[in-house]
Amino acid sequence: MTVFAAIDIGSYEVGMKIYEISIKNGMREIDYIRRRIELGKEAFADGRISPQKVDELCRILTEFAVIMKGYRTDASRVCATSALRESENLLIILDQIRVRTGFAVEILSNSEQRFLGYKSIASKGNEFNKIIQKGIAIVDIGGGSTQISLFDKDSLVTTQNIRLGTLRMRQKLSSIIDKTTRFEEIVEELVNREIYDFKKLFLKDREIKNIIAVSDYIKNMVRKANEGQNDSFVTREKYMEFFGKIRTMNSEQMSTYIGVPSEGASLIMTSAIVYKRLFEELNAELIWAPGVNLDDGIAYDFAVGSGLIQTEHDFENDILAAAKNIGKRYMYDKGHSQMLEKLTTEIFDRMKKIHGLSKRERLLLQIAAILHDCGKYISMSSVSDCSYNIIMSTEIIGISHREREVVANVVKYMREDFRYYEEINEKIDVETYLLIAKLTAILRTANALDRSHKQKFKDIKVVLKEKQLVITVDTIENIDLESGLFNRKTDFFEEVYSMKPVIKQRKGI
Numbered sequence: 001m002t003v004f005a006a007i008d009i010g011s012y013e014v015g016m017k018i019y020e021i022s023i024k025n026g027m028r029e030i031d032y033i034r035r036r037i038e039l040g041k042e043a044f045a046d047g048r049i050s051p052q053k054v055d056e057l058c059r060i061l062t063e064f065a066v067i068m069k070g071y072r073t074d075a076s077r078v079c080a081t082s083a084l085r086e087s088e089n090l091l092i093i094l095d096q097i098r099v100r101t102g103f104a105v106e107i108l109s110n111s112e113q114r115f116l117g118y119k120s121i122a123s124k125g126n127e128f129n130k131i132i133q134k135g136i137a138i139v140d141i142g143g144g145s146t147q148i149s150l151f152d153k154d155s156l157v158t159t160q161n162i163r164l165g166t167l168r169m170r171q172k173l174s175s176i177i178d179k180t181t182r183f184e185e186i187v188e189e190l191v192n193r194e195i196y197d198f199k200k201l202f203l204k205d206r207e208i209k210n211i212i213a214v215s216d217y218i219k220n221m222v223r224k225a226n227e228g229q230n231d232s233f234v235t236r237e238k239y240m241e242f243f244g245k246i247r248t249m250n251s252e253q254m255s256t257y258i259g260v261p262s263e264g265a266s267l268i269m270t271s272a273i274v275y276k277r278l279f280e281e282l283n284a285e286l287i288w289a290p291g292v293n294l295d296d297g298i299a300y301d302f303a304v305g306s307g308l309i310q311t312e313h314d315f316e317n318d319i320l321a322a323a324k325n326i327g328k329r330y331m332y333d334k335g336h337s338q339m340l341e342k343l344t345t346e347i348f349d350r351m352k353k354i355h356g357l358s359k360r361e362r363l364l365l366q367i368a369a370i371l372h373d374c375g376k377y378i379s380m381s382s383v384s385d386c387s388y389n390i391i392m393s394t395e396i397i398g399i400s401h402r403e404r405e406v407v408a409n410v411v412k413y414m415r416e417d418f419r420y421y422e423e424i425n426e427k428i429d430v431e432t433y434l435l436i437a438k439l440t441a442i443l444r445t446a447n448a449l450d451r452s453h454k455q456k457f458k459d460i461k462v463v464l465k466e467k468q469l470v471i472t473v474d475t476i477e478n479i480d481l482e483s484g485l486f487n488r489k490t491d492f493f494e495e496v497y498s499m500k501p502v503i504k505q506r507k508g509i
Contacts, residue, residue, distance in 0.1 A: 011143025
C-alpha cells in the first residue's frame with residue numbers, strides 16, 4: 001500500500017488530500033484538509049502576490065508537511081494553478097516556498113490543469129465510462145477561468161478556456177457589487193457573450209445530453225437541489241427550481257441554506273449562474289457532480305503512472321483527438337496527416353536505441369504530424385510561421401506550454417532551415433533544443449516519403465543497417481518524385497543521427 005498526498009494551491013484556498021492506494025483496493029481518500037487563502041484576489045488585481053500572502057502560504061504548507069509526516073506518506077505532489085501562474089513574482093514565490101517548506105511546487109499550464117481535472121472524473125470508473133458514451137460537456141469552473149470540454153461517443157471533440165472564473169468575476173465586479181441589486185443580470189451579461197461564441201464556434205449541430213460539473217461546492221448545490229437526497233445527479237427542472245430559490249438570497253442566507261462556509265457562499269452564485277446559462281444554451285437534461293477536484297486528478301495520475309491502478313480509458317487518444325479536431329478546424333489534409341503520423345511513428349519506434357526518447361516524445365511527434373500543415377489555412381506562402389503561431393495560440397489539452405513549444409518548433413523547422421542553438425539560446429534550453437532537432441529530423445524524412453500527398457504506399461518497413469536507415473515501401477505506383485527529393489530532404493536526419501535514410505521500392509502484385 002502507498003500513502004500519497006496531493007496538494008493543490010488554488011486561487012482562493014490550498015487543499016490537501018491524503019490517499020491510500022493499492023493494487024487490491026484501488027484509491028481511497030482518508031483525509032481532506034482545506035485552508036482559505038485568496039491568492040487570486042491579489043494576482044488577478046495587481047499581477048503579483050504580496051509578501052504577507054507568501055508568508056501565510058508558507059505557514060499553511062508547513063502545517064501540511066507536519067500532517068503528511070503523521071500519515072507517513074510515501075509520495076506527494078504539489079501543484080499550483082492560475083493564481084501563482086499569473087503572478088509576475090512567481091520565481092521569487094517558488095524559491096521562498098522551497099527554502100521555507102521543502103516543497104517543490106509544480107506550476108500547471110491551463111491545459112495540464114484541466115487534463116488532471118478530467119482525470120479526477122475518470123477516477124470514478126464505471127460512472128465515468130458510462131456517461132461519456134453520450135454527448136457531454138465537462139464544465140470545470142475555477143477561481144481564474146472556466147473550461148468547457150465537449151465529448152461525443154467517448155471522443156474529445158474540443159476543449160476551450162474562458163477567462164471567467166468565480167474569483168476573477170467577483171474581482172471585476174467588486175466596485176459595483178454593493179451598488180446594485182442586479183448582480184445576477186450583470187454576471188449573466190459577462191458570461192453570455194463567451195457562451196454564445198463557444199456555442200457558435202464549437203457546438204454547431206452537436207447534441208449535448210449531460211453536463212459534468214467540476215467546481216467547489218457543486219456537490220452541495222446538487223444535493224440541495226435534490227431536496228437533501230445524497231444523489232450526484234440533478235435534472236434540469238430541479239436545478240432551475242433550486243436556482244430560483246437562491247437568486248434572492250444574500251451570502252449569509254445562502255451559506256446556511258446550502259451548508260457551506262460563509263466565505264465560500266459569495267462565489268456560489270457566480271458558478272450557479274454559469275451552470276444555469278449552460279443548461280439553457282446547451283439544452284442539456286442532466287448535471288452530474290462527481291464531487292471531485294484537482295487533488296483527485298493528481299492522485300489518479302500518480303496511481304496510474306505507478307501501475308497501482310489500471311485504466312481502460314485511453315487518455316493519450318484524447319490528446320490526439322483534440323489535435324485532430326484542431327486540424328479539422330484549419331482544414332488539414334486528413335489523408336496526408338494520417339500517412340505522416342504512421343510514417344513518423346514507424347521510424348521513431350525502430351530508432352529507440354538511437355534517439356533515446358520516450359513514449360511522451362512520440363506523442364509530441366504524432367501531434368506535429370497531425371498539425372504540420374495547419375498554417376496553409378491562413379497563408380500558402382508562409383506556412384511555417386502561420387503553423388507555428390496557430391499551435392502556440394491554441395490550447396491542446398494534456399500537454400504543457402513547453403511541450404506545445406516543441407510541437408510548434410518541429411512544425412516550423414520541417415520547412416524552414418534549422419537554426420542552431422547559438423541563434424536561439426535565449427528562448428529555449430539545451431535539452432528542449434535537442435528534442436526539437438531529433439523530432440524535426442524524423443518529421444522531415446517522413447514528409448519526404450509522401451511528398452505528393454497521394455499516400456502511394458500500401459506498407460512500409462523500416463530497418464536499421466549499420467549507418468543506414470533503410471525504408472522499404474510497398475507500392476506499384478511511380479515514386480520518382482519521392483525518390484528524387486528524398487536525399488535533399490533527409491540531409492538534416494543524417495546530421496542529427498549520423499545515419500543516412502535510404503528509400504527502396506518493393507513492387508507489390
